[in-house]
Amino acid sequence: MVAAAFYDLEGTLVSTNLVHALYFYSKNQQGLWQSAVKTVSTVASIPLFWATDLYSRKVFNDLFFKRYAGESEDRLKFLSKELFEKVLRPNVFPGAKELISKSRSLGLRQVVVTGAIDLMIKDLMEYLEVDDFVANRLEFVNGRATGRLLPPVMASATKAMWIRQYAEREGINLNDSYAYTDSMSDLPMLSVVGHPAVVNPDVRLRATAVHHDWPILDLR
Amino acid sequence: MPQLRRKIDEAIVYIDTDSAPRIIPYGEDFWLEDLPVGTRVIYPKPPIQGLPNREAAIRYALNHPHDCDPLYAQLRPGMKITVALDDISLPLPPMKTPDVRQTILEILLEMFEANGIDDVHLIIANSLHRKMTPDEMKRMVGPKIFKEFYPDRYYNHDAEWPEGMVYIGTTEHGEVLNINRRAAESDLLIYVNINLVPMDGGHKSVAVGLCDYESLRAHHEPQTILDSHSYMDPAASALNTKCVRLGRLVDKHMNVFHIETALNNRMYDGPMSFMAKKEDDFTATDRAKFEAMRFALKNLPWAARRKIFHSVPAAYELIACHAGKTEPTHDRILAKCFEQYAIPVKGQADIMICGIPHISPYNVNSILNPLLVQVMGLGYFFNMFRYKPILKKGGVLILCHPCYDEFDHEHHPSYIEFFHRLLPETRDAFRLRHKYEREFASNPSYIQMYRRGNAYHGAHPFFMWYWGENGRAHVGKVIVAGAENAHVPQILGWERADNLQEAIAMAKGYVGRSAEITMLHQPSIIIADVE
Numbered sequence: 001m002v003a004a005a006f007y008d009l010e011g012t013l014v015s016t017n018l019v020h021a022l023y024f025y026s027k028n029q030q031g032l033w034q035s036a037v038k039t040v041s042t043v044a045s046i047p048l049f050w051a052t053d054l055y056s057r058k059v060f061n062d063l064f065f066k067r068y069a070g071e072s073e074d075r076l077k078f079l080s081k082e083l084f085e086k087v088l089r090p091n092v093f094p095g096a097k098e099l100i101s102k103s104r105s106l107g108l109r110q111v112v113v114t115g116a117i118d119l120m121i122k123d124l125m126e127y128l129e130v131d132d133f134v135a136n137r138l139e140f141v142n143g144r145a146t147g148r149l150l151p152p153v154m155a156s157a158t159k160a161m162w163i164r165q166y167a168e169r170e171g172i173n174l175n176d177s178y179a180y181t182d183s184m185s186d187l188p189m190l191s192v193v194g195h196p197a198v199v200n201p202d203v204r205l206r207a208t209a210v211h212h213d214w215p216i217l218d219l220r
Numbered sequence: 221m222p223q224l225r226r227k228i229d230e231a232i233v234y235i236d237t238d239s240a241p242r243i244i245p246y247g248e249d250f251w252l253e254d255l256p257v258g259t260r261v262i263y264p265k266p267p268i269q270g271l272p273n274r275e276a277a278i279r280y281a282l283n284h285p286h287d288c289d290p291l292y293a294q295l296r297p298g299m300k301i302t303v304a305l306d307d308i309s310l311p312l313p314p315m316k317t318p319d320v321r322q323t324i325l326e327i328l329l330e331m332f333e334a335n336g337i338d339d340v341h342l343i344i345a346n347s348l349h350r351k352m353t354p355d356e357m358k359r360m361v362g363p364k365i366f367k368e369f370y371p372d373r374y375y376n377h378d379a380e381w382p383e384g385m386v387y388i389g390t391t392e393h394g395e396v397l398n399i400n401r402r403a404a405e406s407d408l409l410i411y412v413n414i415n416l417v418p419m420d421g422g423h424k425s426v427a428v429g430l431c432d433y434e435s436l437r438a439h440h441e442p443q444t445i446l447d448s449h450s451y452m453d454p455a456a457s458a459l460n461t462k463c464v465r466l467g468r469l470v471d472k473h474m475n476v477f478h479i480e481t482a483l484n485n486r487m488y489d490g491p492m493s494f495m496a497k498k499e500d501d502f503t504a505t506d507r508a509k510f511e512a513m514r515f516a517l518k519n520l521p522w523a524a525r526r527k528i529f530h531s532v533p534a535a536y537e538l539i540a541c542h543a544g545k546t547e548p549t550h551d552r553i554l555a556k557c558f559e560q561y562a563i564p565v566k567g568q569a570d571i572m573i574c575g576i577p578h579i580s581p582y583n584v585n586s587i588l589n590p591l592l593v594q595v596m597g598l599g600y601f602f603n604m605f606r607y608k609p610i611l612k613k614g615g616v617l618i619l620c621h622p623c624y625d626e627f628d629h630e631h632h633p634s635y636i637e638f639f640h641r642l643l644p645e646t647r648d649a650f651r652l653r654h655k656y657e658r659e660f661a662s663n664p665s666y667i668q669m670y671r672r673g674n675a676y677h678g679a680h681p682f683f684m685w686y687w688g689e690n691g692r693a694h695v696g697k698v699i700v701a702g703a704e705n706a707h708v709p710q711i712l713g714w715e716r717a718d719n720l721q722e723a724i725a726m727a728k729g730y731v732g733r734s735a736e737i738t739m740l741h742q743p744s745i746i747i748a749d750v751e
Contacts, residue, residue, distance in 0.1 A: 005664070095672050102664040178664065197665040210629050213636045215665040218673055 003176035005103040006163055006189065009114035009121065009135075011182035012199045013096040013128065013219070014088055019049060021120055022067055024083050025076070042067065057155040057185045061115070065138065068117075069147030073140045077119050084123035092128070093200075095219035099180070100128055108178065109170070113162060113189065115154045134162055160188035180217070184208070231563045231746075233498060235259040240499040243510065244575035244720070245742050246702055247588065247622045248525035249517055251575070252510075253720050259737040260569065262610075263498060264744035267484040268560050270537025277541045278324055281479065282331075285544030286552070291328075291477060294408060297336030302406040303328060304377075304430060307346040308356055309581035310414040311483055313529075315536040320481050322362045324412050329365065341402055342374040345411070345429025348436060348677035349582070350631050350670070351376035356585070379432040379677065380667050388473050391465045395438035400430040404474055413480045415553050417600075417745060418452050418561075421480050422550035423467020424460070431466075433661050433679055438462060440682075442649035445689040452747055453606040454554065467546055480553040482540040484560055485745055489535035522624065529578045530585050558747060565610065565748040569738035570731040571724065572611040574601045576621035577743040582676065582684070586628040590708045591635050593621050595684045597698065598691030601740055608750040610738055614696035616727035620720060623703040630674055634666045638681035643711045649689050657682045697730055699723045 010017045019042070026038035045067075053060040068076075100110055112125060112133040125133045137150040152158050167174050175194040179186075182198065184205045190196035197215040198205050209216050233239075235255045242261060244251040255261070271277045282291040305321050308314065325342070332340055342361070344352055357374065358366040366374065377400050378384055386401040403409045403426070411429075415421040428436065439462040445451065447458035454460040470476060488495045494506035502510070517525050540556040542549045580592045580600070588596070597619040602609065611617060627636045642656055657679055660666060666678030692713075700709045701723035703716040710716075717723035728735050740746055 095668055098671075099664055099668050102662075102667050106662055106664065180665075195663070195665065213627070213629070213640065215633045215669055216629055216673075217665055217668045219668065 001171055001173040001176075002107065002109060003174075003178075004109040004111050004167070004170075004172045005100075005178040005180070006193065007100075007110070007112045007130075007179075008159075008181035008183060008186050008189070008199075009112050009116055009124075012180055013093060013100075013112070014124070015091045015093060015220070016087060018064060018116060019046060020087055020091075021083060021116065022064070024087050025068070025071065025079065028079055028082075030075075057115075058153070061136075061149060061153055061155060065136075065149055066147035068138055068145040071145045073119075073138075073143050073145070076117075076138075076145070080120045081123060083120055084127070088121070088124045089127060092124075093219035095217070097128065099217070099219060100130065103178065104129075109172065111163075111166070113154060113159045132166075134166075156185045157188045159186060160192045163189060163192055190214070229564050231263045231265050232565065233261045233263065233500070235261065240502065242499055242739065242741070243495070244573070244620050244739075245577040246575060246620045247624075248522055248529055248578045249622075250510075250514060251620060251702070251720065252514075255573075255739060256724060256737060259573075259739060261739045261741050262563060262565060262746055262748060263741045264485050264496075264746050265560060265563060267486040267496075267537070268539045270484055270486070270539060271541075274320065274323060274538040274541070275327065277538060278327055278479075281541040281543040282327070285477070286542060286548035287545040288477065291410075291543070292331060292335070294475075294477065295331065295335040295337060298339070299337055299407040300339045300405070301332060301337055301408045301410065302341045302343055302400075302403045303410045303412060304343050304345045304400075304403055304426065305360070305412045306414050306420075306425070306429070307344050307349055307376075308352050308360070308584045309349060310420060311416045311534065311536055312579055312581060312584070313487070313532065313534045314359070314584065315483070316533045317359060318362055319360050320414060320483070320536075320538055321360055321412050322365065324479055324481075325361055325365055328410065328412075340369075340373065341406075342369050343400060343403060343430070344376045345425065346376050347429050347431060348379055348433060348670070348680050348683075350674045350676045351378075353674055377430055378671060380671050385432050389469050391469055393462075393465060395435075395462065395466055397427065397435045397466050397469055398432045399426070399435075399470065399474075403430050406474075408475050408477060410477045410479065413478065413553075415480055415482050415557050418454055418554055418557055418747065419457070419459075421553060422454070422460075422463070423470070423546055424463040425478070425546075426470050426474075426476060427463055427466035433677065435466070436679075436683075437657075438466070440686060441653060442686045442689045445686050446693060448690060450603045450605050450609070451690075452603045456606070464547075471546065476546060477543065478546045478549045479541070479543045480549050481538055482553050482556040482560070483536040484539045486535045486537055487744060492532070522622075522626075526578060526587065561745050561747040562606070562749050563746055565605075565750045567736070568608055568612040568750060569610055569615065570612055570735035571616045571618060571727045571737045572602075573618045573720070573724075573737065573739040574620070575742045576601075576619050579743075582680075583628070583631070586631045587626050588621075589627045589632055589635055589639070590623055590625065590712060591632075591639055591681055591684050593619065593623060593700075594712055595687045598688030598695070599684075600687075601742075602688075602691035602694070604740065604746055605748045605750050609694060610740070610748050610750055611695060613694055614731075616697045616699060616730055616735075617691070617695045618699050618701055618720070618723045618727060619714075620701045621703070623700055623705065623708040623716075625705060625708050631676060632681070633669055633675050634660050634663070634678040635676070635681040635684075638685070639711065643685075647713050649686050652682060652685060697727070699726055 669675035
């Protein structure tokens, strides 16, 4: 039976987060005025995003992805290449590719499980040479984002549930599998594999890792 | 009177009815214990006087090397030189600054500059040990060299960097050797060594210090340790034999200039110098100092005591420096080491008592975790002999340590999994090696922690377990006195006792009431030449 390595993405393999991508799209609106308004609005919302993320990832998602309401799917896709080149690739942690490569050399399937938007990270997934990835999907109506996510929304326990289902479907042995994350909200994901590890953790996650004797990696 | 009780050296004391109680290290604390009458206590020899001018001694060694041209005659402008250095595991505890490696480097760098050589790299030969932190590296070579070379030209060896390693060859016994590429491709590799125990130095320096996991597997394995009568006696060590074979392979392909140093055993000086005395010679002031130290320690948590102990450097002095080809250089340094450490001992003991101090080669600035307590007891202290073990076959080894279940998550992450997941399943070193060693060695998390952090390699806890293999095969029983819990001794396969008296009673119950007891007085390095 094969095993896999499951990675969270933002903060784990790259130093950027959802806000960086939103900021990039805000800056690249069709008109100068729109870009300025949207950029200022995004920056002003950062404390709110931070507070809601601390409170609940679900509340954060509901609030955060509303910012994409009205964006055209074509434009988001078109700009994703530039997002990759200018924002994501330069922020891949120095040790990320090496971790994936070592992991692959053991015959482990490389899978990214992330709360980022799928169409924004496709190039990054190719660059990191992962075998599979699952990400959040924006809902589009008539080619325009509604500001809502299509279920299942990848966060916290949903990630763990998806991993379980994926393992069942693909014949993956979770006991021999690895999981890497930087976020306390991904504890369920760490709990379903035999080899959990935390990456670049904050104080809370570090304390949890120490308590459970999990390896603590620094890929920066 | 039994044969054992014939005093043949000043370093040996027999406990009598009016003898003073003995100081025994107990982790980050000390015990003061009355030992049974007749107990033989082996002390270290007094420190050999340090060389008055160590710079001159080093320069003399470089200009009068063994079996090769003087260093200055080997230097030419534009050549590529790598200087490899022993890591933080030597000496123990770290010595007062300037470290002897700093002094040697200052002399070497001055020579390189004078000869128009600027392609110089300094590599710490840490093998699969943890990488040293920038602060530790700075302390070792001094701020001037650190500023000039770190991080581009002064760095730790990385055994998990495939492009950084190169295949050197295979011995006639099928042992593969991969070596640090920069070192292998240099016109001249200079190895700067510190010899503290006879296992150190010689061919082990390059062939082990700069190799990778696959190369290390050839000798860091249980059968080699079992075949080593004592790995502190190079002549009777299968480990040494294999290292020599690999080292000769190195010499075939690389130009190695070895600089070896021997230090005396002046571990304490200043207000702590009383610790080097025999307890019977303590003055009232010494006793007061000791009691004051114990009182201060008693009110501190383990972590605070650890911090204090790790911040006290040793006052080691250079007693010999030789340079040249590896073997003749090492032979001379070994002779000097034995002059400092070897003590003639008549007769084996039924019970051996060892206090386990706070430090080992593998936990500088860190915690002596249970696996390291094991390696200190069954590995290092058991093997501190030549000719015959201090302990009779089937005898009882008493270790004094709290055996707290604590691990350093940054330095020893794989130790935790080894101790809590593998040892409860099996203590069989061969089974552990066969079933789990490669899994740990290739665990991507452990590899990343070794490469990018300060963690020991994933396979290192296995080596630590193998290190105790010949001790485990020899002793009849291990009792850990003062263990603060039951599960750590149980996982290690040991018995526990609340205190030393209870441990001695238990040991006598096992080997008989007339048991001969020997205590290695710690902390110190002793090699017992047992007749």
